[in-house]
Amino acid sequence: MSLWSRISNAVHGSRLNREIEEELQSHIEEAVASGRDPREARRAFGSALRAREASHSVRVTGWLESLLADLRFGWRQLCRNKVASAAAVLSLALGIGSCVGAFRLIDALLWRPLPIANSSNLYVLSRQMTGLYGKPTEDSYWATPDFNLMRDAVKEQADLIAISDADRTDITFSTDDDMEKAHVAYVSGNMFPVFGLEPAIGRLLAPADDRSAAASPYAVLSWEYWNHRFGRDPRVLGRPLHIGDQTFQIIGIGPRDFTGTETGTVSDIFLPLGMNDLSTRAGVSWHHTFLMLKPGINPSTALDPLRQHLSAISHAFEANCATCFRGVPQATIDRLLNKKLVFHPAGAGISDLQKDYRRLLGVLGLLVALVLLIACVNVSNMMTSQAAARSHEMALRISIGAGRRRLVQLILCQSALLAFLASVVGAFFAAWSAPFVLSLVNPPDNPARLALPADWRVLGFGFGLMILVVLLLGLLPALRASAVRPIAVLKGGADPHSRRRLMRGSIALQVAFCVLVLFLSSLFVAAFQRLQNRPLGFSTDRLLLLETVAGKGQLPVVWNQTAEVLRAVPGVDSVAISGWPLLGRIQINNDISINGAPPSPTPAWFLNVSPGWLSTMKIPLVSGRDFSQEDTSLKAAIVNETFARIFFPGQDPIGRTFARGVNQPLNKIVGVTADTPYHDLREPSRPVFYVPLDEIDADSATGPVRFATFVIHTDSQNPLALTATLRQLIAQRHNGLRVSNVTTELDLVRDQTVRERLLATLAAFFAAVALLLAGIGLYAVLNYSVLQRSREIGIRIAIGASRAGIVRLVTFDAFLMIALGGCAGIALGFGAARYIASFFYQVKATDAEMLALPACAILVTALIATLPAVLRALSTDPTEILRAE
Numbered sequence: 001m002s003l004w005s006r007i008s009n010a011v012h013g014s015r016l017n018r019e020i021e022e023e024l025q026s027h028i029e030e031a032v033a034s035g036r037d038p039r040e041a042r043r044a045f046g047s048a049l050r051a052r053e054a055s056h057s058v059r060v061t062g063w064l065e066s067l068l069a070d071l072r073f074g075w076r077q078l079c080r081n082k083v084a085s086a087a088a089v090l091s092l093a094l095g096i097g098s099c100v101g102a103f104r105l106i107d108a109l110l111w112r113p114l115p116i117a118n119s120s121n122l123y124v125l126s127r128q129m130t131g132l133y134g135k136p137t138e139d140s141y142w143a144t145p146d147f148n149l150m151r152d153a154v155k156e157q158a159d160l161i162a163i164s165d166a167d168r169t170d171i172t173f174s175t176d177d178d179m180e181k182a183h184v185a186y187v188s189g190n191m192f193p194v195f196g197l198e199p200a201i202g203r204l205l206a207p208a209d210d211r212s213a214a215a216s217p218y219a220v221l222s223w224e225y226w227n228h229r230f231g232r233d234p235r236v237l238g239r240p241l242h243i244g245d246q247t248f249q250i251i252g253i254g255p256r257d258f259t260g261t262e263t264g265t266v267s268d269i270f271l272p273l274g275m276n277d278l279s280t281r282a283g284v285s286w287h288h289t290f291l292m293l294k295p296g297i298n299p300s301t302a303l304d305p306l307r308q309h310l311s312a313i314s315h316a317f318e319a320n321c322a323t324c325f326r327g328v329p330q331a332t333i334d335r336l337l338n339k340k341l342v343f344h345p346a347g348a349g350i351s352d353l354q355k356d357y358r359r360l361l362g363v364l365g366l367l368v369a370l371v372l373l374i375a376c377v378n379v380s381n382m383m384t385s386q387a388a389a390r391s392h393e394m395a396l397r398i399s400i401g402a403g404r405r406r407l408v409q410l411i412l413c414q415s416a417l418l419a420f421l422a423s424v425v426g427a428f429f430a431a432w433s434a435p436f437v438l439s440l441v442n443p444p445d446n447p448a449r450l451a452l453p454a455d456w457r458v459l460g461f462g463f464g465l466m467i468l469v470v471l472l473l474g475l476l477p478a479l480r481a482s483a484v485r486p487i488a489v490l491k492g493g494a495d496p497h498s499r500r501r502l503m504r505g506s507i508a509l510q511v512a513f514c515v516l517v518l519f520l521s522s523l524f525v526a527a528f529q530r531l532q533n534r535p536l537g538f539s540t541d542r543l544l545l546l547e548t549v550a551g552k553g554q555l556p557v558v559w560n561q562t563a564e565v566l567r568a569v570p571g572v573d574s575v576a577i578s579g580w581p582l583l584g585r586i587q588i589n590n591d592i593s594i595n596g597a598p599p600s601p602t603p604a605w606f607l608n609v610s611p612g613w614l615s616t617m618k619i620p621l622v623s624g625r626d627f628s629q630e631d632t633s634l635k636a637a638i639v640n641e642t643f644a645r646i647f648f649p650g651q652d653p654i655g656r657t658f659a660r661g662v663n664q665p666l667n668k669i670v671g672v673t674a675d676t677p678y679h680d681l682r683e684p685s686r687p688v689f690y691v692p693l694d695e696i697d698a699d700s701a702t703g704p705v706r707f708a709t710f711v712i713h714t715d716s717q718n719p720l721a722l723t724a725t726l727r728q729l730i731a732q733r734h735n736g737l738r739v740s741n742v743t744t745e746l747d748l749v750r751d752q753t754v755r756e757r758l759l760a761t762l763a764a765f766f767a768a769v770a771l772l773l774a775g776i777g778l779y780a781v782l783n784y785s786v787l788q789r790s791r792e793i794g795i796r797i798a799i800g801a802s803r804a805g806i807v808r809l810v811t812f813d814a815f816l817m818i819a820l821g822g823c824a825g826i827a828l829g830f831g832a833a834r835y836i837a838s839f840f841y842q843v844k845a846t847d848a849e850m851l852a853l854p855a856c857a858i859l860v861t862a863l864i865a866t867l868p869a870v871l872r873a874l875s876t877d878p879t880e881i882l883r884a885e
Helices: 003-011 013-033 038-044 048-059 062-080 082-111 144-153 223-230 299-319 330-337 352-389 391-399 404-439 456-482 486-490 496-532 556-567 613-617 641-647 719-732 745-752 754-788 790-798 803-835 848-874 878-884
Strands: 122-130 136-139 158-164 167-171 180-187 218-221 240-243 246-253 269-272 287-293 340-345 543-554 572-578 604-609 621-624 636-640 657-660 666-673 688-692 705-714 738-744
Touching: 062 082, 062 404, 082 352, 082 404, 082 456, 082 754, 122 299, 122 330, 144 158, 144 287, 144 299, 167 240, 218 223, 287 299, 299 330, 299 340, 352 404, 352 456, 352 496, 352 754, 404 456, 496 754, 496 803, 496 848, 543 556, 543 719, 543 745, 556 572, 556 705, 556 719, 572 613, 613 705, 636 641, 641 666, 641 688, 666 688, 705 719, 719 738, 738 745, 745 754, 754 790, 754 803, 754 848, 790 803, 790 878, 803 848
Parallel strands: 180 269, 218 246, 604 688, 636 666
Antiparallel strands: 122 136, 122 287, 122 340, 158 180, 158 287, 167 180, 218 269, 240 246, 543 705, 543 738, 572 604, 572 705, 621 666, 636 688, 657 666
């Protein structure tokens, strides 16, 4: 008989039994028809039961039949306890779905290989160095002339590829009125061939396109951008693309799956590296450098010599660079030259999103794993209790010949059913949760874009997780059930203390995990609240920001005239201009020289602003005055209190001067403002100075302004309501100004807390889930303990035990384990907090309130969970117990 027939018979057991019965009956009828006595014919075939069993064993796969039988029995057991089974499935589904959802995010951001050839041989070059304030940092940006030298030096062993960040850039396809945003990346011409990529249509950039600026005005669109922007129209080839005053010709569409090397950002347009003006400047580091080993080169032996060779070339380039350190103090030069070149694997791409959220995703993985463990401990307790209640059944099974392997299989089958049902429900939660969390990562105008396919990687992880859950749920109950001693159990002599020890251990374990989740959650929530409530020093109320560009630039008088027109719009209170908004993406610093001395090792950050900007932002003046229209020729400056404290300690800074570097014109301080955050809410106050927007240069001429931000204070609580009117008004003036981006100061502040808000939201959610699961687990364990000890409790009440004594009997062990578990959870929390301390803003793990919150939460939960068990114990009727005995 074929294997398939045996498997089919095992699945259709009732049909097989009918066929065997019909076959046996037909043989008897044939014997009777041949003239034999019916009774003799039946005796000749022997025992009918034995004949059926022999025929059955030949026609089925025995192990599969027993497995299916155990699965059917497990299903009936689950159906007998519908409420408990549903609760177990839902709690497990939440844990499994959360783990799979977290894996999808972690895999998409950190682990999924780029769709290129030999991605495992791709590395990014970076330099480890000492930062501004003595802290170690890494610089992964390179100057193009330095890149060219290194590329030529190692071309026999490896290919070096230059790729810039995919910056949001203003582009047009026809007129300036059609301006839109796209992520534009400048790449060396060898990127596409080295990565083994082929065009969807047209051609891709080639090494021959690595020429000087304006020599290769070509552009390649990504397939995704071509799809959503042009609907896959092949006529896009040959169309012009305008960026500022440059015009590019679209020559091809990239492959469908490749969206660049910046994980989390889809590069829309690829341009030749040489088309960027920065590619000729030796002192500007602006793009990444990737290294791809040649086929046949062994990474274990080649990487270290390559690193040393490239390090020597780069160090020599910077040391001999005439423009790299012009006007920089010697101490700063020594610090910048003291670098260590390192290679980092880049097969999964590189991005700021990875750096910012690597640890966050690790925390998320820890939280979901703890929630899953708590759920597994709860369900395992339930199954252990059921197995203990079925000890007589197990003893009888062993007595009539059941093997211990079969008992283990019986319990594991029930665990597998629970895990399978939970996985099905959890899959829906995982499908929703991963995109939802991703939507919280970035603001709507520049969201993170990750591929989250449910491919073999996700399915494989989910299947492995389901197997792990089966083992966590069923292994201990299965081993306990298989270790049953039939004689002891049937005589009623099973050891109750072993079960009690197991229950105590499970209580401590659940509490430890729950307290760890609560402890970390309280830290994240407190950090978010304190960061959100940090004093800003300026008002965010009703402030609209119009980030505006001017192509080749416009004189400040044009910008000021446009501001006057905006002030006349109904609903506008005041209008000012700044080079860029506070807490925006731009930050620029200068070295500061006082009284001709060498520049200080502490730099200061600056911002160009117009008169009235301070009042529009509601930034108070501590002393001095605001800018006036005459301050442009006086090189006036306004500084913040931190600037005054660092560079003029114990002195009145009004009237004093400073220079931005060596041999630079002096700036005279005319005012001092309160401190405000400049670029990052999390950083301490930086020294900041403000200079006029239309400040004259060294030749006493006013230079053109290429971009600036109109800061508009409105009457409306919703400042965005004026966007269309103001944007149209600026465009109608035809003075070369175009609104590039519109936002509000409040949105910029909110964007600063995205990471902390995400952590606090997820942590609070998982803390509530962990607390609920822990409470359910405590209730189940204590309730089962009271049921098991009902005889002892009844006897104690009969001989005069007090109600307080009964309460102590029921709760003492539980609260002792809760205390031990809580201490273990706090200890684990201290260890975890050191790893993620960078996420905390003005919060310490040793703060009293951080310790009090999880302790109070678990105590209240324990009191609520123990109350039903205590009431059940106190309501025990000793008469009924003794009568039953």
